[in-house]
Amino acid sequence: MSLIVIAFLGGVFTVLSPCILPVVPFVFARSDRPFLTDRLPLLAGLAGTFALLTGIGVVGLAGAAQLSQYGRWIALATLAVFGAALLFPAVAARLTRPLSSLADRIVARSETQGATRRIASSTLLGAATGLLWAPCAGPILGVILTGAALHGASWHTAAALLAYATGAASSLAVASSLGRRALDRLKRSLGVGEHLRRAMGVLVLMTVAAIATGLDTRLLALIPGAPTNGIESRLVGVLKAKQPQQRVPIMRVSLPAALPVQGRLPSLDGATTWLNSAPLSTDELRGKVVVVNFWTYSCINCLRTLPYLRTWAQRYRDDGLVVIGVHTPEFGFERDTGNVKRALANLHIGYPVAIDNDYGIWRAFGNQYWPAFYIVDAQGRVRFHHFGEGGYREAEDAIRQLLADNGKTNAARDAQAVQGSGAQAAADEVNIGSGETYVGYRQAQGFASPQRVMHDAVESYTLPTQLALNDWALTGKWNVGGEAAVSAASQARIAYRFHARDLHLVLAPSADGKPVRFRVTIDGAAPGASHGADVAADGSGVVTSARLYQLVRQTDAVVDRTFEIEFLDPGAQAYSFTFG
Structure with a gap:
């Protein structure tokens, strides 16, 4: 929603850019004509043509980016050309010649329309104006295109384009009603828009360079929750509101009578390495039913799905099922392959795991959540997906149906119930009154110490007289950092007022591994029988490795x-609290 508002305002301020000069004569030529039958159709045609042309460009750009690795380079090259057009007017002029010629022909046709067809004539003239305007529509369009290149076209992209077009048409409508004096004032303000346009051209080119070198994904892995924050918000730099949670709790799902085809299995080439298996490709998986699970080993919601994934991998292995874990890190320590190997051993995971440190597979799927899983049929088509915990019965029904479609009739045998233990046990949904809480300052909420948090510096803190819930x-x-808070002396404490059966805390030992x-x-008392799996009854425990610790049950x-x-x-090092 914020990007849509920004796009609308960007369209409103388009009148401050020299790009608007080819459009202005058409608008002011009809400033003395009726609004409903002349000016409004012209503005509607302008906005519609712009949204259509740029929408086709966004879909093509995003489609190419998702098609293959080669398509992604084509998309980045196209985006680089767009950034150069923003930065250098000569490049923009060269690129706009075909559209300008088409606009001239449409203008000539509109002038032949009779007086009784003024609305059609004005709309046609507006369409021509949109052709002149679309190639140099300004910096916000560059942001929208960048977001589409990274994450794919969506209704958000279409809404942002329409908002941009509507904002520009609205400002032109106001300008046309003010008359030609407004044009003189407009010309005196064009320098501001030109500087903004060039600056955003530089930003778009820098973004292309970051994506091409993989710098964006390396930064994403170090920023909690960053994969779904969107490149648009980082470029515009104004979205400082609460970020949506990317670890998804329990969600409900129902299985349709016939599983729809939701797309093709994307490439798995983005993996930086593979564990428990040689690298797997989409061609090698043809003829198998595949479950692709996005997870990260310190995520409690991910951990609670593992008993089901392990069971499916074993139960249906002989029927042709392949379970693939895609380990996409949230915290920096999860990028360490050695840490992931130890986690796989501790969690008894024997199925293939792709290490997705560069978010290559994450982006290929257009995924945004931990945990998430996609079920693929023997023809390589995605037929079922689910985000968050839950939906296990429907997912297993989908697996059975796709195995049966592939000629594996034994898959219809009875399925025993699955139960996890320790941190992998199902959550007590009814009694969860506390949500995930980050300790690092980037996403911290609910901090109640009287002192202000000092970023990346040692500071002494005290407890308040009373803690409210959560x-x-x-x-x-x-020393409070972006990802975690580090105890700088012995006897440092954290207090939390919570409401849940279970409390977990992601912890790591000291930087030297001690x-x-x-x-x-x-x-105020030892937990006794309410101690978690990583704590003794007297409350004692030791942080030995970077992972999630269950401290209360x-x-x-x-x-x-x-x-x-x-x-x-x-x-x-304390990273985040989660509950169950």
């Missing part, structure tokens, strides 16, 4: 509780 605070010396001892309390009635963890050694 508030948390630090006490002792901490283990960090900790002690947990609930409402309540056995009594779930009510509001105050959790505290005290780190007895310095160097502990």
Whole structure:
């Protein structure tokens, strides 16, 4: 929604750019004619033609980017040409010659229309004006095209283009009603728009360079939640509101009578390496039913899906099912292949896992969520997808149906219930009153210490006199970074007022790998029977590796509780709380 508003405002301010000069004579030529039968049809034709032409360009650009790796380079080259056109007027003039010629022919045709067909004539003239305007529509269009190149065309893209066109048409409508004096004032303001246009051309070219070199994906992996923040918001730089959660909790799904074809299985070539398998290609997987699961090993929602994925991989392996885990990191430590290998061993995952550190497979699928899985038939067509936890029965029904379609009748045998243990056990949905909470300052919410957070610097913090539900605070010396807070001295503590059966915290040992001892309390006392899988009954535990730690699993009635963890050694890295 924010991009749509920005696009509309960008269209409104198009009148400050020299690009508008070829359009102005057509608009002012009809400034003395009736609005409904002359000016409004002209503006409608202008907006419609612009939205159509640029929409076709966006779809083609995004389609090429998603088609293959070669298509992606074609898309980037096209975007580079667009950025050069913004930066250099001579390039824009050369590119616009074919459209200008077409516009001249349409203008000539519109002038032959009789007086009784004024509306049609004005609309046709507006279409010609749109042709003149579309190639140099300004910087916001560059942002929209960049977003489409990265993430694919969508209704958001179409809405942003229409908003841009509507904004520009609205400003032209106001200008036409003011008369020719407005044109003189307009000319005095053109320099501002030209400087903005050139600056955004530079930004578009820088974005192309970042995408081509893979710099964008390396940065995305270091920024929590970044894969779905969209390149548009990073370019415009004004969207500072709360970011949507990318780890998706339980979602409901129903299986249709016939599974629709949702697209082709994208290339898996984006993997930086493979674990538990040699590299797999779409050609090698032809003839198999495939489950592609996007996950990351410290994500609690992902962990709770693993019992089902492991069971499906074993239960239907002889029937031709292949389960592939695509490990796409959220935190920096998840990019370490050694950490992922240890996680696979601890989680008893034996099926193939593609390491997607550069987000190549993530982008090929157009995925935005952890966890997510896509089920592909033996012909390489995506037939079912699901985001978040849940939907396991429907997913297994889809697997069985696709295996049966592939001639595997044994797949119809009875399926036993699946149950996980520890952190992989199903969540207590009814009693979850707390949500995922990041400790690093980039996405931190609910911080309640009286002191202001000092970014990337050691500071002493204290607890407030009372914590409200879902508030948390630090006490002792901490260095709060973008991803995590690091305890800078012993006895540093974190307190959290929560409502859930389970409490988890993503932790890592000190930077040099030395283990960090900790002690947990609930409402000021040792957890006892309510201790988590990584904590003893007396509340003691040790951070030995970077992963998710289950610290609380309540056995009594779930009510509001105050959790505290005290780190007895310095160097502990705390990333995010999750609940279940």
